[in-house]
Amino acid sequence: MTQPKHEVARPPVFHNKPSLWAEIWKKRTLYLFISPFFLLFAVFGIFPIIYSLYLSFHNWSGLGERTFVGLSNFQYLITDAGFWQAVGNTFGIWFLSSIPMLFFALVIAFLLNLPSLTGRGTYRTLFFITNVTSIVAVAIIFETIFSNQYGLMNYLLSLVGIGSLEWMNSSFLIKVVIASMVVWRFVGYNAIIYLAGLQSIPKTLYEAAIIDGANKIQIFFRITIPMLRPIILFTVIMTTIGSMQIFTEPQILLGNSGGVGGAGMTMTLYMYNEGFLNQQFGYASAVSWAMFIIIAVFSLINWKLVQKA
Amino acid sequence: MSSDRFFAKLLTHFILLIGVIISVFPFYWLVVMATNTSSEIVRFPPKLTFGGELFTNVSNVLGSIDFFQAFFNTLFVSSVNVLGILFFCSLAGFAFAKFQFPGKNMLFVALLLTMMIPAQMSFVPSFLLIAEFGWVDTYKALIIPGLASAFGIFWIRQFCQDAVPDELLEAGRLDGCNTFRLYWNVALPSLKPALTFLGIFTFIGVWNDYLWPLVTINSPSRYTLQVMLAQLNGVYDTDYAIIMTGTLMATVPLIVLFIIFSKQFMAGVAEGAVKE
Numbered sequence: 001m002t003q004p005k006h007e008v009a010r011p012p013v014f015h016n017k018p019s020l021w022a023e024i025w026k027k028r029t030l031y032l033f034i035s036p037f038f039l040l041f042a043v044f045g046i047f048p049i050i051y052s053l054y055l056s057f058h059n060w061s062g063l064g065e066r067t068f069v070g071l072s073n074f075q076y077l078i079t080d081a082g083f084w085q086a087v088g089n090t091f092g093i094w095f096l097s098s099i100p101m102l103f104f105a106l107v108i109a110f111l112l113n114l115p116s117l118t119g120r121g122t123y124r125t126l127f128f129i130t131n132v133t134s135i136v137a138v139a140i141i142f143e144t145i146f147s148n149q150y151g152l153m154n155y156l157l158s159l160v161g162i163g164s165l166e167w168m169n170s171s172f173l174i175k176v177v178i179a180s181m182v183v184w185r186f187v188g189y190n191a192i193i194y195l196a197g198l199q200s201i202p203k204t205l206y207e208a209a210i211i212d213g214a215n216k217i218q219i220f221f222r223i224t225i226p227m228l229r230p231i232i233l234f235t236v237i238m239t240t241i242g243s244m245q246i247f248t249e250p251q252i253l254l255g256n257s258g259g260v261g262g263a264g265m266t267m268t269l270y271m272y273n274e275g276f277l278n279q280q281f282g283y284a285s286a287v288s289w290a291m292f293i294i295i296a297v298f299s300l301i302n303w304k305l306v307q308k309a
Numbered sequence: 310m311s312s313d314r315f316f317a318k319l320l321t322h323f324i325l326l327i328g329v330i331i332s333v334f335p336f337y338w339l340v341v342m343a344t345n346t347s348s349e350i351v352r353f354p355p356k357l358t359f360g361g362e363l364f365t366n367v368s369n370v371l372g373s374i375d376f377f378q379a380f381f382n383t384l385f386v387s388s389v390n391v392l393g394i395l396f397f398c399s400l401a402g403f404a405f406a407k408f409q410f411p412g413k414n415m416l417f418v419a420l421l422l423t424m425m426i427p428a429q430m431s432f433v434p435s436f437l438l439i440a441e442f443g444w445v446d447t448y449k450a451l452i453i454p455g456l457a458s459a460f461g462i463f464w465i466r467q468f469c470q471d472a473v474p475d476e477l478l479e480a481g482r483l484d485g486c487n488t489f490r491l492y493w494n495v496a497l498p499s500l501k502p503a504l505t506f507l508g509i510f511t512f513i514g515v516w517n518d519y520l521w522p523l524v525t526i527n528s529p530s531r532y533t534l535q536v537m538l539a540q541l542n543g544v545y546d547t548d549y550a551i552i553m554t555g556t557l558m559a560t561v562p563l564i565v566l567f568i569i570f571s572k573q574f575m576a577g578v579a580e581g582a583v584k585e
Contacts, residue, residue, distance in 0.1 A: 020411055023410075023411055024410070024411055027408070027410040027411070029487070029488040029489065030404045030408050030410045030488065031410065033400040033401055033403065033404040033488075033492070034400070034401040034404050034405065034416065034462075036397040036400070036401070036456065036457045037397060037398070037401055037420065037457035037458070037459065037462055038416070038420075040453075040454065040456060040457050041423055041457075041459070043438070044431070044435055044438070044453075044454040045423060045426065045431060047434070047438065048430075048431035048432075048433075048434035048435045048438060049426065049430050049431050049434070051434040051437070051438070052430060052431060052433060052434040055433070055434060055437075062437070062440075104328075107324070108325065108328055111321050111324060111325055112325070114321055116314075116318060117318075117321060121572070121575070123325055123329065124575050125568070125571040125575060126329045126332060126333060127328065127329065127332055128571075128575060128578070129332065129333070129336075129564065129567065129568075130332050130335075132513055132563060132564060132567045133336075133517075133560055133563070133564070134516070134517035134519070134534075134535050134538075134559070134560065134563075135517065135519060136517075136519050136535045136538045136539055136542075136556075137339075137538065137556045137559060137560045138335070140538065140542050140552060140553070140556050141335045141338060141339050141553075141556065142335070143542075144338075144342065144350070144549065144553070145335070145338065149351075149353070150350075150351045150352065150353045150355060151355075152338065152355055154353075155353065155354045155355055158354075184331070184332070184335070187328075187332075188332060189578075192575065192578055192579060193578070193579070195579065196578075196579030196580070199579075241427065244427075245427065245428070245429055247519075247520055248519050248520065251539075252539055252542060255543075268429055268520075271429060271432070271433070272520070272524075275432075275433045275436075276436075276524050281433055281437065284433045285433050285434065288429050288430050288432060288433060289430070291427075291429055291430075292427055292429075292430050295427055
């Protein structure tokens, strides 16, 4: 423009270092390679989340006008006993399932990791197979096992002299049944993850400890557990996030109502009811944001606790 | 071998076997119920052994619901999703693993961050979007949102870094391959183990998906197996033989598939967890 001489005098600076746009154009094939995911994510990932925030400030039945209601969905949510019951139920189920599940998974993983064990591969497959089955099928099977009248579990209890339990009529036992499904489905999965972690611990660490005269218990608490910590952290977080989103088990087992007194109403089932049965899409969006915050905070707390432990 | 060791070994197998029995028992129980009549299932004490009613039950299932239609729908949706995931994720994973381009790191971090966004956040609006597109009650609703995944890209990228040597790519380049040919002829054959795992993993996930098909599909002719099972469970409330046989028929194909590929699959599961 004003300094043409200057430009002419210099050799083209772009020769060695092409401009950003030229570089991007040159690499256009690579952007094409990665674009499907980002396009799909923009449409089915980012947009819905922003839209969901927008909807949470509105009342909308899916048809007709959206009316802006400000924070009133969230104000209602704070006082909504149904929602808080669902939160409590979800945490109850998480508590009942995660601790036994991770404990049993660790035990199985340690046994599978014993050097002299034969048939490890077969065990792995058999333990994992529960995770391959659909939750719908599992829930239907467990429904008959824990049925009040002619359930298999009640038959077994009667064999050992304990009377029949009304599994589906007790707020606590309903949660036990749901938790038992979760435990059954994911013990094997977590055991395989722990096993992989155990097998990746370098053998030299153990050899060094033995030379130093460490006993088995010391080795376990000083080497195995610390080396396994990142994997344990991973499973705790995954378990937490998974448990917070439980839906299919209670929905198949108890129906949309969540069973007697809503004892099996989880957060996701509550959101589903508000959105798809009551057509309160605005409120359902507010519920999903509340769930997100609860899950994020709770996962963070778990993370910190397990890291310290 | 000392007797102490022998007993330790015996105890290990004993505990593991109890675990296996608990894991496998519900499947046994499912088969028991699918081979008995409804009246035998609901009596107390329950019958714990196989009966001879499987074929009657199967024909009852086929008579009361369109099982084959649901089976075909599920197979179709799962297969197309697997093909999409394998193609799009391997393309992107290859690009992220083996090439430099402006913004690459930023885009990859963005991709990892997307894995942390919980699914239920976008659930309601995703449905509304599908409704806006006019995709409710179509296969499109089941297939298109799942055609590429952050997990798949991440998975392929991790594997690709070691599995596809740079020298091989350079040799291909010298032979005149363009980037797509490098992907198709050089990288893809080396990615087979990673693709096998990702394929089975995706197939199982889509096959078992319930909540999304439940809200997007209304016509029985487009039900997937899981939605059909739930309907069966709701409608034939008292006919346990039908429900259980339907459940068995929907479960067995996937279990068979899993057992066939279990070796490759288990290796993949373990590897993924440790790398993350």
